[in-house]
Amino acid sequence: MITRHTLTKTGVATALGLAAPFAVAAPQAIAQPVAQPGFTVTQLAGAPSGGAVGPDDIAQVDGNVFVGYQNRVGTKGEPSTTGQTSSTVVEYSQSGSEIQRWNLTGKVDGLGGDPKTHQLIATVDEDGNTSLYTIRPRNNQVQHFTYSPEPDANTSGGVYTGGGTDAVTVQDGRILISASNPSAANGTAAFVAQLDRRTGVAHLSPTFADNATATDAVSGDGVTLRLTDPDSNATVPESSPRFGGQLALVSQADQEIIFARGLSWGGHGWGGDTAGGPQLTRLNLMHGGTTAGIDDVRWAAGNGGTLYVVDNQSNAVYAITGPFQAGQAFAGLDTVGPAANPTTNTTEVDTLDLSTGNLTPFATGFLAAKGLLWMPTGQQGGGDGDGGKGDHHDGSGDGQGGNGRSGKGDGQTGNSTGQYGNVRHGRRH
Secondary structure, eight states: OEEEEEEOTTOOEEESSOOOOOOOOOOOOOOOOEESTTOEEEEEEOSOTTOOOOEEEEEEETTEEEEEEOTTOOTTSOOOTTOOOEEEEEEEOTTSOEEEEEEEEBOEEEEEEETTTTEEEEEEOTTSSOEEEEEETTTTEEEEEEEESOTTOTTOGGGOOSSOOOOEEEETTEEEEEOOSOOSTTOBSEEEEEEETTTTEEEEEEOSBTTOEEEETTTOOEEEOOOSOEEEEEEOOTTSSSSTTOEEEEETTTTEEEEEEOEEETTEEETSOOTTSOEEEEEEOEETTEEEEEEEEEEOOSSSOEEEEEETTTTEEEEEESOOOTTOEEEEEEEESOTTSOEEOOSEEEEEOTTTOEEEEEEEOOSSEEEEEEEOTTOOSOOSSSOOSOOGGGOSOOSOOTTSSSOOBTTBOSOSSSSOOOOOOOOOO
């Protein structure tokens, strides 16, 4: 079920469908997080009206910020203890004003913005029984897609993982989705998805295996991957001092990032074409001299801008501004200590040294730092990747035309607020 809400001029939510009421929980009171000298931390948004809880991922398209609230729905879409079966996606302006929202059946895990089609892509149910939604805020069109093959179906062949889907990255019109919660040791670590709007099917293709061969980023030695928790992902900007243009895939519980160069399909190569398949590099992560895991990773593609941080436990979204430098990498700390018995530490957002894997505190005082999003100053268009050059993945026959202000999409009709809904990664439960 999809429920859409719009906001009146007085800020009162008006439901345009039926949804189970949320159990309203007061956010935990915490001191304002602080960042390194020269940077300022402000709260972009607190708990939304109506009681949506558990913000996780964050994304943008066309300069507006989208946040997914999971509402304690189970990892395979099971009802919460209060019977809630839907997550809430909220659209915010850069000043923190709520514009509109949608309730999507399932637990929203990954969000990604597609700059070419001006749409948000949302995956649900990271551990199994998984599917995908697209939201076109400009005309309030929502469409639900089922996967073919299904990742947790034994008949899925090359894309069988036994799990679900999570983080979303779009680059040059190509959609890449993390293959979360694998049970097969040789399952694919990420999927390429092509959307067919006529049939409502997202066709999945494999990329590289969880047990593929890679090179260690520090020693240069060859290693065999043993990925158990593919989670967040991102495109590394060309301004990065290392791995520019490549795909970064966080394997959260394994406390490492995999960088992929030359993921190729449809005649395109992600991060450059390579002979003999993609070239993979593993970067092990460290914090204070011990191994560490992260929940999300993002780069400042240019100087300045804003780094947005989702705090899952305080039910808040924060904006950090200051003298960011092009190519800087940031990560939301998740665990510290050996992967077999780590200590949870979600209070920090750290800088990441791409040469060593070392994490250094940048902003502290969060309760549970989750999704990250960097946006340049004055962002008015584009998405989470580096821009798009086509939408061959998007199919055709979606019944849209003209200026896109009206049309049909799962029974919704356009023009929700009189505003163009100007529109990120995923993480483990």
